[in-house]
Amino acid sequence: MSHLVADFRSDTVTRPCPGMKKAMVEAELGDDVLGDDPTVMQLEQALARQAGKEAGLFLPSGTQSNLVALMAHCERGDEYIVGQDAHTYKYEGGGAAVLGSIQPQPIEFEPDSTLDLLKVRAKIKADDSHFANTRLLCLENTCSGNVLPLAYHGEARALCDEHGLGLHLDGARLFNALVKQDVSLAQISQHYDSVSLCLSKGLGTPAGSVLVGDADVLAKARRWRKVLGGGLRQSGMLAAAGLYALEHNIARLADDHSNARRLAEGLAAIPGVSCDPAAVQTNMVFAMIDDPAQAKPLEDFLRDNGVLTLGGQVLRLVTHKDVNEAGVERALVLVAEFFSS
Numbered sequence: 001m002s003h004l005v006a007d008f009r010s011d012t013v014t015r016p017c018p019g020m021k022k023a024m025v026e027a028e029l030g031d032d033v034l035g036d037d038p039t040v041m042q043l044e045q046a047l048a049r050q051a052g053k054e055a056g057l058f059l060p061s062g063t064q065s066n067l068v069a070l071m072a073h074c075e076r077g078d079e080y081i082v083g084q085d086a087h088t089y090k091y092e093g094g095g096a097a098v099l100g101s102i103q104p105q106p107i108e109f110e111p112d113s114t115l116d117l118l119k120v121r122a123k124i125k126a127d128d129s130h131f132a133n134t135r136l137l138c139l140e141n142t143c144s145g146n147v148l149p150l151a152y153h154g155e156a157r158a159l160c161d162e163h164g165l166g167l168h169l170d171g172a173r174l175f176n177a178l179v180k181q182d183v184s185l186a187q188i189s190q191h192y193d194s195v196s197l198c199l200s201k202g203l204g205t206p207a208g209s210v211l212v213g214d215a216d217v218l219a220k221a222r223r224w225r226k227v228l229g230g231g232l233r234q235s236g237m238l239a240a241a242g243l244y245a246l247e248h249n250i251a252r253l254a255d256d257h258s259n260a261r262r263l264a265e266g267l268a269a270i271p272g273v274s275c276d277p278a279a280v281q282t283n284m285v286f287a288m289i290d291d292p293a294q295a296k297p298l299e300d301f302l303r304d305n306g307v308l309t310l311g312g313q314v315l316r317l318v319t320h321k322d323v324n325e326a327g328v329e330r331a332l333v334l335v336a337e338f339f340s341s
């Protein structure tokens with residue numbers, strides 16, 4: 001590979017900037033398992049306050065954050081309703097079932113990444129010993145780069161209230177949605193019992209997620225975090241990166257969204273690739289390579305020229321703080337060159 005031009009594999013690939021590293025090195029530290037790391041507490045409280053929730057919990061990963069939330073809401077033999085392609089169901093190794101004895105009830109996402117609430121209602125099981133106990137609905141925002149419609153959150157809440165279900169949001173990329181819709185965290189989180197927020201995606205930290213929610217749910221989640229081995233000690237170093245990101249890396253997500261839009265517009269103009277720029281809402285672009293046989297050669301050609309993708313006939317390209325406009329333009333030139341030769 002020549003020098004790196006742009007890494008579109010995921011928004012998890014960002015490297016901490018000098019300012020973030022400085023904040024990490026200078027963080028005041030304690031022992032978070034013993035409950036006295038001041039920087040972790042500051043981050044947990046800052047996000048809980050922004051979300052209008054009673055408590056926050058810092059975790060090493062988004063996967064663990066979702067898992068402890070599911071395990072806090074559901075017990076053995078309980079069930080949660082979730083999207084068929086949702087991260088917590090499809091991309092977390094079946095953790096809820098493996099480690100929580102929680103049965104998933106997946107439902108296909110609608111094209112806008114909502115779950116049709118009529119379909120959800122139809123899957124809620126009666127109180128009958130034949131059935132698992134339906135306890136929780138889990139939604140995802142953003143989901144494949146799609147932003148859930150604002151009105152939908154309240155509708156989902158109303159359904160959950162009607163049936164006594166908890167409501168969890170996998171908000172790994174929720175800040176992208178907030179910037180896109182120009183709303184506060186609390187405007188969305190008010191409808192949820194718990195919300196998981198990733199710091200290591202668009203926010204650009206090396207690691208970490210924060211779960212926010214009601215005190216009772218969070219107390220159980222804190223216990224499960226320890227059980228799962230997620231109790232870190234001087235994790236204030238990582239939390240400091242999170243605090244830095246909250247201050248410096250949220251508003252700039254709009255740049256990632258405009259870079260994604262530009263990338264999609266450029267790809268749409270290249271014969272051999274199909275891409276709908278109007279479908280790009282945040283920082284993810286999906287592009288179809290018309291001839292499947294070209295997918296691997298394209299991936300290799302791009303890599304040889306410093307542009308990293310995950311490949312496949314449907315290319316998922318993710319923009320983030322370490323991809324700039326010049327990188328996007330260069331990638332477009334390379335894709336055009338590939339298809340013209």
Ligand SMILES: *Cc1c(COP(=O)(O)O)cnc(C)c1O
Nearest residue numbers: 061062063064087140170172198
């Ligand atoms: C990335 C991601 C997570 C958490 O992933 P980790 O790699 O474990 O931090 C959860 N949900 C969604 C939708 C994600 O994209």
